[in-house]
Amino acid sequence: AYIDVLEQKSMRLKSLIEDLFEISKANSNNVTLNLVNVDIVSLLKEVSLELSDKIGESSIDFRWNLPEEKIILPLDSQKTYRIFDNLLTNIMKYAMPGSRAYVDMKQENGYVIITMKNVSANELTFNPEEITERFVRGDQARNTEGSGLGLAIAKSFVELQNGKLDVDVEADLFRVMIRWPIS
Numbered sequence: 515a516y517i518d519v520l521e522q523k524s525m526r527l528k529s530l531i532e533d534l535f536e537i538s539k540a541n542s543n544n545v546t547l548n549l550v551n552v553d554i555v556s557l558l559k560e561v562s563l564e565l566s567d568k569i570g571e572s573s574i575d576f577r578w579n580l581p582e583e584k585i586i587l588p589l590d591s592q593k594t595y596r597i598f599d600n601l602l603t604n605i606m607k608y609a610m611p612g613s614r615a616y617v618d619m620k621q622e623n624g625y626v627i628i629t630m631k632n633v634s635a636n637e638l639t640f641n642p643e644e645i646t647e648r649f650v651r652g653d654q655a656r657n658t659e660g661s662g663l664g665l666a667i668a669k670s671f672v673e674l675q676n677g678k679l680d681v682d683v684e685a686d687l688f689r690v691m692i693r694w695p696i697s
Contacts, residue, residue, distance in 0.1 A: 554586075568603075587626060
């Protein structure tokens with residue numbers, strides 16, 4: 515049993531170190547981007563398929579509103595995959611059980627706008643500008659899971675790719691909006 519606990523803790527520490535390394539590289543602009551033409555609609559669908567087991571095990575009802583047509587952007591597909599993975603995983607961790615989460619994507623005024631929103635399981639008492647900083651968590655009581663780096667990594671990776679990530683809170687509604695210019 516002790517060995518299992520040690521293995522679990524060491525894997526968590528390994529993940530934390532990798533996340534910290536990623537965010538440090540991103541903040542120092544020391545990241546090499548492999549920009550290719552990416553169909554962002556297909557990439558978001560791919561991430562949701564990869565997470566489908568976890569989504570199915572969660573009690574969150576995801577509502578998807580994605581365009582039928584392709585939207586091609588010059589992005590690093592691995593970094594963008596990580597953005598979507600972090601954001602969807604956050605929804606599963608922090609959304610109120612039995613509630614709905616909405617994932618929308620649209621083109622508007624020369625931008626692709628991706629919005630993810632959910633009702634939080636806990637009262638949202640943090641400053642939305644601070645939640646994307648390193649090691650900041652919305653749920654201060656939580657100490658067994660996550661590193662407080664997920665949103666910081668997502669924001670850094672969006673900004674490295676000429677986008678903008680904003681967090682908005684209204685009562686217990688948590689909303690993340692990503693904007694990327696369409697070339």
